[in-house]
Amino acid sequence: MKLKVLGCSGGIGGAQARTTSFLVDEDILIDCGTGAGELSLDAMRRIDHVFLTHAHLDHIACLPLLIDSVGDARSLPVTVHATPETIRILHSHVFNWLVWPDFSAIPDRHHPFMRFQPMKLGESISLSGRVITALPAQHTVPTVAYALDSGEGQLVFSGDTAYCPELIAAINAQPALRHLIVETAFADEQHGLAVASRHLCPSMLLAMLEEVHVTPEVHITHLKPGADLRIIAQIEAGASRLKPRRLQMGQELHF
Numbered sequence: 001m002k003l004k005v006l007g008c009s010g011g012i013g014g015a016q017a018r019t020t021s022f023l024v025d026e027d028i029l030i031d032c033g034t035g036a037g038e039l040s041l042d043a044m045r046r047i048d049h050v051f052l053t054h055a056h057l058d059h060i061a062c063l064p065l066l067i068d069s070v071g072d073a074r075s076l077p078v079t080v081h082a083t084p085e086t087i088r089i090l091h092s093h094v095f096n097w098l099v100w101p102d103f104s105a106i107p108d109r110h111h112p113f114m115r116f117q118p119m120k121l122g123e124s125i126s127l128s129g130r131v132i133t134a135l136p137a138q139h140t141v142p143t144v145a146y147a148l149d150s151g152e153g154q155l156v157f158s159g160d161t162a163y164c165p166e167l168i169a170a171i172n173a174q175p176a177l178r179h180l181i182v183e184t185a186f187a188d189e190q191h192g193l194a195v196a197s198r199h200l201c202p203s204m205l206l207a208m209l210e211e212v213h214v215t216p217e218v219h220i221t222h223l224k225p226g227a228d229l230r231i232i233a234q235i236e237a238g239a240s241r242l243k244p245r246r247l248q249m250g251q252e253l254h255f
């Protein structure tokens, strides 16, 4: 499998700051933040599945626009996989005919442009031999992490999370983990904000990595713009044996 980073910033501001969205092969998006706006119309039309970690705007901003752009040109609905709680939030607060039309009922409920597929924590979806599993994570709203398994190797994406022992256990349970994409949103001076908003800062990330017993390449994502250089410097000063590196927009990971 191939994962291409369309956006991996914790905010906007400048050409490299696009919020979370990863293209998997040609047909799957993991989250649909402003990075998804980098796709051509043709590439957007090929997206059959969108897996959402949670309903925060920086992870869903482009979903309503993408569905509107491609719906008419597709013969099948785009399937949006998320937990029942996240689906409820999106239905009530986004696809509610006020903020945006309910594309799960357009052009009609039997042949919609988009359909929601509820996914429970721990559940796996198999798409042509590619297995995607929802893993535990902790944030201010209901959220999941994801494991992607090609059959030859795995990639885990933390989504937005605070320190989460259940996620660490799930990471350690991956037999051939090639890549770990893990957030570090704030610098250590913003420890209070990291705690309040249920994110990691470098000291928390380094403590978490001490408990990781597998040996993936570690990629840091969701750095808040303006704090990004400090966050990376603080992580590098921690000299973790896993040598975390900053995830870059446009980067491709294979597994």
Ligand SMILES: Nc1ncnc2c1ncn2[C@@H]1O[C@@H]2COP(=O)(O)O[C@H]2[C@H]1O
Residues within 6 Å of the ligand: 010, 056, 058, 140, 160, 193, 196, 197, 198
């Ligand atoms: N008290 C707070 N609780 C949660 N989020 C906050 C708070 N104050 C500021 N924020 C910001 O709101 C953002 C919502 O998206 P994020 O979780 O990515 O990151 C969060 C923080 O940057």
